[in-house]
Amino acid sequence: MLSKKTVTVASSSLWKSLRHVVVLYSLCGLISGYSERHVHDLMSRYPLIDGHNDLALQLRILHNNQLSQIDLHNVSKVATDITRLQAGHVQAQMFAVYVLCGAQEKDAVRLTLEQIDVVRRMCTEYQDFEIVTSSKELRSSEIRNKTACLISVEGGHSIDSSLPALRMFYQLGVRSMALTHNCNTPWAESSSKLYNVYQRHNNSLTHFGKAVVDEMNRLGMIVDLSHTSWGTAWAVLKHSKAPVIFSHSSSYSVCNNSRNVPDRLLHELKKNRGLIMVNLHSNFISCSNEANISHVADHFDYIKKIIGAESVGIGGDFDGAVRFPQGLEDVSKYPALIQELLQRNWTENELANVLRRNFLRVFKEVEKVRDQLKLNKPSEVQIPHWEVQNPCRLVLKRPELRQQSPSSRAQHGPKGQLGLVIVLLILSLFIIQ
Ligand SMILES: *[C@@H]1O[C@H](CO)[C@@H](O)[C@H](O)[C@H]1NC(C)=O
Ligand SMILES: *[C@@H]1O[C@H](CO)[C@@H](O)[C@H](O)[C@H]1NC(C)=O
Ligand SMILES: *[C@@H]1O[C@H](CO)[C@@H](O)[C@H](O)[C@H]1NC(C)=O
Ligand SMILES: *[C@@H]1O[C@H](CO)[C@@H](O)[C@H](O)[C@H]1NC(C)=O
Ligand SMILES: *[C@@H]1O[C@H](CO)[C@@H](O)[C@H](O)[C@H]1NC(C)=O
Ligand SMILES: [Zn+2]
8 A cells, every 4th residue: 555655656746747847848848939939920020120231342342243143042151142131031221332441532432333333233133122212112112022222321431522422322322321431531530540541630520521411411311320430429419400320330338349339429319319220240249259149139238228229220230240149140140139139028119119110210200301401402512622632633624725736745844944044054154164
């Protein structure tokens, strides 16, 4: 009896613990399975609008912009292609048209046009993509099941200090511009000291710089402060009539890299109703070459604590930066980040904002400011020529009419004649002696 009872007790406790194991196991399965399904469901309803991607730069570097040589559904050696964008629920991508700072004062405008061309080609030659130039088109592209391409100039050097050039970029579909890349322009200051050009003291946004911001407000082009110095960002936040974005920057309090945004600018950004789209580059996330998804989520948690989830977005910087956190190696991996934020108790509503609603709101408000300014004429402000003197910048003048005769070669005439006079004078001195 006793032994039977013992056996019964033993077997029932074994059964109990087995049940516990089974219940626990299925619960665990339920939790992780539920969240993974939950993430995909959430991201299908609120697919991502990502703030920054440098695929176009890689197309130039790796393929000399020859799209015919590749299939954009599956591109090797890059982090972005159509298959992975779709797997990552990326519904809209701001594609940077970036040309290196070395092109400043040289052929930056031509190179930028070529980058705009390659983005326009890829987004029209592939049915999966479409170019969008308004918040309305952006919203409707989702209904059409397309990946929307937004074109973004990365670095004010691309306009060569010319508001007409800025306006023509707008005509080609550009809807945002970062005021600087890693170099100062004659009118705005970079966060980087990599290039020693246009150093100014206490003038981080010049008179012409303010005219650029005004004209972007008038056109409805989003001002992007990623890469600008804090002084420039501060001045723009005070000056801009429309909300601005940091398209690919993270929190300076979490990782003190100069590309990141300090709290006092975050507070100012909130007042401006703007948006910071967190950059995933490991060096901006953990201040080292190694990072993981927790480090990234720390930036989101911190920025939410400081200015709220309605001011945060995502700007991956894939194919621009080189090192990415473990688990976030390419554009297909965004769901892993959303899953981590769900586990950190971000609500669906907050994540819907982060994924797309915040950007749509900013874009709409920028368009609203444009509508309010529609009676303003295109700005005729020109940068003072002494602020941009360089050998490639011609001051257009009517060419002097010259005779095409041998005597017209006497351009250097006066000098030559003076030399001749001196030689004759010296000779005559000798002759006299
Ligand atoms: C992409 O192409 C590579 C070979 O270049 C192939 O191994 C891989 O399976 C392809 N991936 C997809 C998703 O088609
Ligand atoms: C949307 O496009 C994706 C990728 O091409 C495809 O898998 C999906 O079935 C499409 N959905 C609809 C509703 O057409
Ligand atoms: C910088 O300029 C502003 C306005 O022009 C002035 O108020 C401020 O005192 C200047 N700061 C320095 C350090 O010169
Ligand atoms: C960033 O922080 C690290 C340690 O937290 C410190 O060693 C470094 O000097 C800081 N860098 C800057 C630019 O403040
Ligand atoms: C990320 O790395 C840190 C150490 O740097 C570690 O403490 C943490 O557990 C890691 N998180 C994940 C999700 O791997
Ligand atoms: Zn960048």
